[in-house]
Amino acid sequence: MNKESGGRRVQATMTSLEIVEMLRELDGARVTELAEALDLSPSTVHTHLSTLVDADYVVKSGDIYHLSLHFLGLANYVRNRRNAYAIADSYTDQLARETECRAVFVVEENGRGVYMYTYSGKHAVWKYSTVGKRFHLHQTAAGKAILSQLPRERVIDIVEEWGLPAGTENTTTDQSVLLEELEAVEERGVAFNDEEQLEGVKAVGVPVDGSDGRVVGAFSVASPANRMTEDRFKKEIPKTLLGVANEFELENSMS
Amino acid sequence: MNKESGGRRVQATMTSLEIVEMLRELDGARVTELAEALDLSPSTVHTHLSTLVDADYVVKSGDIYHLSLHFLGLANYVRNRRNAYAIADSYTDQLARETECRAVFVVEENGRGVYMYTYSGKHAVWKYSTVGKRFHLHQTAAGKAILSQLPRERVIDIVEEWGLPAGTENTTTDQSVLLEELEAVEERGVAFNDEEQLEGVKAVGVPVDGSDGRVVGAFSVASPANRMTEDRFKKEIPKTLLGVANEFELENSMS
DNA sequence: CCATATATTCGGTAGACCCGAACTTTATAT
DNA sequence: ATATAAAGTTCGGGTCTACCGAATATATGG
Numbered sequence: 001m002n003k004e005s006g007g008r009r010v011q012a013t014m015t016s017l018e019i020v021e022m023l024r025e026l027d028g029a030r031v032t033e034l035a036e037a038l039d040l041s042p043s044t045v046h047t048h049l050s051t052l053v054d055a056d057y058v059v060k061s062g063d064i065y066h067l068s069l070h071f072l073g074l075a076n077y078v079r080n081r082r083n084a085y086a087i088a089d090s091y092t093d094q095l096a097r098e099t100e101c102r103a104v105f106v107v108e109e110n111g112r113g114v115y116m117y118t119y120s121g122k123h124a125v126w127k128y129s130t131v132g133k134r135f136h137l138h139q140t141a142a143g144k145a146i147l148s149q150l151p152r153e154r155v156i157d158i159v160e161e162w163g164l165p166a167g168t169e170n171t172t173t174d175q176s177v178l179l180e181e182l183e184a185v186e187e188r189g190v191a192f193n194d195e196e197q198l199e200g201v202k203a204v205g206v207p208v209d210g211s212d213g214r215v216v217g218a219f220s221v222a223s224p225a226n227r228m229t230e231d232r233f234k235k236e237i238p239k240t241l242l243g244v245a246n247e248f249e250l251e252n253s254m255s
Numbered sequence: 256m257n258k259e260s261g262g263r264r265v266q267a268t269m270t271s272l273e274i275v276e277m278l279r280e281l282d283g284a285r286v287t288e289l290a291e292a293l294d295l296s297p298s299t300v301h302t303h304l305s306t307l308v309d310a311d312y313v314v315k316s317g318d319i320y321h322l323s324l325h326f327l328g329l330a331n332y333v334r335n336r337r338n339a340y341a342i343a344d345s346y347t348d349q350l351a352r353e354t355e356c357r358a359v360f361v362v363e364e365n366g367r368g369v370y371m372y373t374y375s376g377k378h379a380v381w382k383y384s385t386v387g388k389r390f391h392l393h394q395t396a397a398g399k400a401i402l403s404q405l406p407r408e409r410v411i412d413i414v415e416e417w418g419l420p421a422g423t424e425n426t427t428t429d430q431s432v433l434l435e436e437l438e439a440v441e442e443r444g445v446a447f448n449d450e451e452q453l454e455g456v457k458a459v460g461v462p463v464d465g466s467d468g469r470v471v472g473a474f475s476v477a478s479p480a481n482r483m484t485e486d487r488f489k490k491e492i493p494k495t496l497l498g499v500a501n502e503f504e505l506e507n508s509m510s
Numbered sequence: 511c512c513a514t515a516t517a518t519t520c521g522g523t524a525g526a527c528c529c530g531a532a533c534t535t536t537a538t539a540t
Numbered sequence: 541a542t543a544t545a546a547a548g549t550t551c552g553g554g555t556c557t558a559c560c561g562a563a564t565a566t567a568t569g570g
Contacts, residue, residue: 013307031517067336074387075329133328301548
């Protein structure tokens with residue numbers, strides 16, 4: 001009874017949101033383009049666009065329509081909705097600086113991971129490019145860190161909903177193996193990703209809990225495998241991460 | 256022919272978007288709450304919410320509905336849509352560190368300013384709280400910096416659309432005075448805000464132009480008036496800002 | 511200046527949105 | 541435990557509207 005269960009939907013809203021997504025995908029578009037891409041009449045698209053422009057979700061320059069900066073405000077809201085999310089930002093940055101690796105803070109939503117903050121140690125090239133992107137929890141260090149803190153029945157629900165697709169040949173694709181791994185993660189307090197999501201990328205993750213004991217998210221630090229010595233991977237980075245997680249939980253508990 | 260001109264709108268989309276805005280305003284809500292707040296029947300609200308949940312714009316936990324992290328992805332897209340926006344981030348951060356003040360990067364959309372990045376020099380308290388917020392261009396240093404780079408007829412259009420409301424008794428509320436001021440700003444390359452938006456807050460702003468010569472946005476640095484000496488306000492901060500704007504334009508032109 | 515393509519407006523109808531009522535579930539109090 | 545209430549959810553039906561297609565306006569290039 002999970003996905004798209006029974007009830008009714010508002011067709012017009014779905015159309016408008018499809019236009020929004022298509023505007024992102026096409027990086028701005030004209031009426032006709034959208035009409036063709038979505039198999040709608042231009043007049044229909046035009047009416048939807050006018051509505052979205054009025055509501056400030058879309059801007060029109062010439063005949064090209066683009067998503068507006070209104071989404072910045074909405075994103076800012078969802079990011080700061082929980083105090084824990086707000087303070088995670090600077091810790092992620094700190095992690096990236098200390099380790100000189102890519103550091104991220106991720107949370108779980110609907111059984112999947114979402115990148116909330118991403119910082120790179122050195123050059124800020126693809127600094128923000130993955131913010132908001134979703135990923136499979138079982139493929140990453142941060143994801144497994146989060147899973148380790150969830151009730152096992154919830155983990156099983158998530159596996160049933162999203163499956164255990166492989167990212168590389170190292171990905172854990174068996175449920176019982178995953179569950180055993182999560183026990184180990186819970187024990188250690190640290191999760192590892194040994195080229196399980198992407199070839200050549202290793203990562204370490206730690207969960208962070210709220211004052212109610214429930215997991216809020218996870219930090220992780222990733223690096224190209226060839227720049228990551230075994231000692232750094234298994235000792236040094238985990239230690240840094242656990243330290244930051246502790247600081248975070250302390251600050252978070254004081255509010 | 257500007258605001259809500261003639262044409263038709265999609266009523267259902269407007270309703271869905273009102274629900275989205277209301278979810279932000281109420282910081283999450285139940286069906287009945289929304290129905291009362293928007294004067295709709297609970298069944299109608301329920302159908303809209305189901306649609307939004309399916310589309311991943313809203314999440315449901317228990318009987319409470321919240322905006323989802325999907326907006327992070329959309330915001331990330333609009334932020335990185337223009338390369339200039341993407342690289343402005345680290346310069347804003349740098350400004351905040353160098354000046355130990357609050358530094359922001361803003362752009363213009365539909366005749367108003369939008370905060371795109373905001374950093375505080377010291378403690379990260381309300382670090383992100385204004386991202387995405389809109390403001391009147393004539394009341395701020397960054398806003399006037401942007402206006403100074405726009406064709407004067409465009410400025411007049413903007414004034415006609417949004418007026419010149421006062422934020423404090425120092426706000427420029429007369430169009431011809433504003434236009435004169437913009438000439439001075441263009442000459443100097445720097446704009447000042449002498450407690451014109453908020454009592455007790457001074458700021459300095461500089462515009463940044465794209466390689467096509469059109470303004471992309473503006474940086475500004477703000478500080479409590481009593482911590483800002485005349486020399487810092489009129490000399491030191493402007494110099495820092497102009498330097499950063501130059502670096503920015505250089506990097507931006509190489510892509 | 512004409513030809514072409516696209517944006518926008520507008521009439522009419524098929525169909526969907528909205529309400530209200532019935533039903534289900536969850537919470538509270540006796 | 542049971543009753544009572546309140547909220548969430550489903551579903552039928554009527555009205556309104558979202559959609560299309562054609563006509564008109566606007567922009568582009570030959």
